[in-house]
Amino acid sequence: MIVLDGAVSGWLRRLGVLRNTELSPYGESVALSREAAHEFENGLRIGRLLQVLPGSNAGRKLAALKDLNTPVAKLYNWNLLLPELRERGVQVDADMKVLIVAGDTDIVLDVIRQLHATAAGGAGQAQPPRGDPRRADYFGEGVAANLEKPSDARTVQEFFALCLHQQLKCRWRSTTG
Numbered sequence: 001m002i003v004l005d006g007a008v009s010g011w012l013r014r015l016g017v018l019r020n021t022e023l024s025p026y027g028e029s030v031a032l033s034r035e036a037a038h039e040f041e042n043g044l045r046i047g048r049l050l051q052v053l054p055g056s057n058a059g060r061k062l063a064a065l066k067d068l069n070t071p072v073a074k075l076y077n078w079n080l081l082l083p084e085l086r087e088r089g090v091q092v093d094a095d096m097k098v099l100i101v102a103g104d105t106d107i108v109l110d111v112i113r114q115l116h117a118t119a120a121g122g123a124g125q126a127q128p129p130r131g132d133p134r135r136a137d138y139f140g141e142g143v144a145a146n147l148e149k150p151s152d153a154r155t156v157q158e159f160f161a162l163c164l165h166q167q168l169k170c171r172w173r174s175t176t177g
Contacts (some may be wrong), residue, residue: 002037003029008116017049038069041100042106043077049112050084081163083095089159090114118159156169 004012009030019110022036032040037044047062063081066073078097085092092100095127096107 002032002109004032004109004112005029008112011116011119012049012112015049015052017045037105039067040112041103042066042069042074042107043081043100046081046085046108046111046115047077049115050081050088053088053115054161057077071101085111085115088115107122 003026004028009018009023009054013020013023018036023030024033024101025031036045042065044065044067047065050056051062062084065077065080075097078092078100080094080098090111092107092111100107
């Protein structure tokens with residue numbers, strides 16, 4: 001079962017990825033119908049969502065997604081989706097992909113939430129940068145020097161940091177110790 005909060009379900013309805021008939025009340029949230037949940041699990045609806053988001057160029061690649069809920073179809077679909085998700089700053093590693101194929105709906109829900117956060121510009125909902133929080137260069141050793149514009153970003157955090165860097169005309173500096 002996949003349960004969405006009102007903001008995410010409203011966003012998906014506005015984009016045409018979900019219909020009202022596919023939702024039922026679940027406390028303060030809504031639960032997806034079995035069919036809609038299966039289509040999110042196998043990646044079909046994630047692909048549809050990626051196609052309708054502004055700035056998407058995923059149309060042809062994602063048209064090849066399989067409308068099946070078998071493990072092989074899920075693996076195929078998620079292998080196609082991962083590069084598109086990474087472009088949007090949503091990180092799904094190999095272990096997470098295995099769990100999705102095995103039926104872990106919590107990870108699918110996390111992917112949906114991350115897409116919502118990046119589309120809404122809500123950095124507060126995205127994953128925090130890893131590593132030493134005192135480092136101005138939290139991208140990794142020397143990586144910030146190679147990132148010049150927001151389109152170079154690989155994650156949501158990098159995107160926002162690069163936007164701030166560009167808008168505030170500040171310099172990168174590394175703090176150690």
